[in-house]
Structures are given as C-alpha cells and as structure tokens.
Amino acid sequence: MMNKNLFSIETMKLIYNGIDENFYKPIEGSIVIPKSIFFLGNLSFEKGADTLINSFIKVKETYPEAILHFIGNPNHYPELINNFGTEIKDATKFYGNRNATEIVELINTAEVVCFPSKGENFSLSLLEVMSIGKPVICSDIESFKEIIEDSVNGLIASEENFTEKIKINM
Numbered sequence: 001m002m003n004k005n006l007f008s009i010e011t012m013k014l015i016y017n018g019i020d021e022n023f024y025k026p027i028e029g030s031i032v033i034p035k036s037i038f039f040l041g042n043l044s045f046e047k048g049a050d051t052l053i054n055s056f057i058k059v060k061e062t063y064p065e066a067i068l069h070f071i072g073n074p075n076h077y078p079e080l081i082n083n084f085g086t087e088i089k090d091a092t093k094f095y096g097n098r099n100a101t102e103i104v105e106l107i108n109t110a111e112v113v114c115f116p117s118k119g120e121n122f123s124l125s126l127l128e129v130m131s132i133g134k135p136v137i138c139s140d141i142e143s144f145k146e147i148i149e150d151s152v153n154g155l156i157a158s159e160e161n162f163t164e165k166i167k168i169n170m
Contacts, residue, residue, distance in 0.1 A: 039072070043077045
C-alpha cells in the first residue's frame with residue numbers, strides 16, 4: 001500500500017523473479033541416478049533437512065538402494081547422519097556449496113528433488129529445478145503453492161506424507 005500511495009499507482013501487479021531457462025535446462029546424455037533423492041539449499045531445520053532425512057529413512061525400508069544427495073552448506077548434518085548408522089550414512093552424499101554449472105550437472109542426475117522447507121520466500125531454486133525438468137516435491141507452504149499445482153507440475157506434501165510422495169517418484 002505504501003508504494004501505491006507514494007507513487008500514485010492505480011493498479012498493482014506482482015511480477016515474479018525469473019531464471020535463465022537457457023542455462024537451467026536438461027543436459028543431453030545425463031544419466032539419472034536410480035532412486036536418487038536430491039535436496040538443494042543450505043541444510044537447516046528451517047529448510048526441512050530433518051523432514052527429508054526422516055522421510056529418507058522410511059523410503060529406505062521400501063527402496064534399500066535409495067540414495068539421498070544434499071547440495072548446499074551441510075552445517076552439522078554430516079555429523080547428525082552418523083547417528084543413524086552405516087546404512088543411512090553410506091547412502092547419503094554431501095556435495096557442499098557448488099557453483100551454478102555444477103548444480104545444473106548434479107540436478108540433471110536426480111530422480112526427484114525435494115523442497116521440504118518450513119518457511120520460504122519465492123524459491124528460485126525450485127524454478128531452476130523445474131526448468132531442468134525434474135520432478136519436485138515441496139512442502140505445503142504458501143510460497144510453494146504459488147508455483148506448484150499438486151499433481152500437475154509437482155507434488156505438495158505435508159510433513160506427514162512426504163515419504164509417500166517421494167515413493168510415488170521412485
């Protein structure tokens with residue numbers, strides 16, 4: 001409202017940020033890692049890293065060959081994963097922070113990419129992954145629901161059914 005009054009704007013329109021679809025695109029010849037679950041972002045409770053780890057443990061019961069891949073600042077999560085035993089530790093990969101080219105290359109190998117955030121602004125990472133053409137599963141928060149129409153261009157999951165939504169893509 002402040003901008004409307006200050007600049008005498010009669011009609012306001014929301015314009016979303018964009019991404020470079022010529023850069024964030026499928027790479028011909030990329031080989032998808034079977035049963036690979038990717039996370040893109042700094043690992044934190046707020047970004048839903050705990051939700052994804054707990055879901056991954058349940059996914060492993062059905063798909064023992066599943067692998068969890070984290071791209072972004074790992075924070076304390078490599079040490080945390082050690083608490084879940086060798087099977088989970090050996091099936092979890094931490095790539096750390098990567099440049100944009102490396103991120104595109106890694107995401108091209110993903111079977112599914114998860115965004116389990118508990119709170120988020122408009123997500124450029126989500127748009128980038130979608131532009132690459134990967135299936136996405138997002139938490140049930142308003143900013144993701146502005147982008148994702150459940151079962152149309154991605155899946156929306158609650159914390160309780162994140163595991164089931166991942167299994168749909170396996």
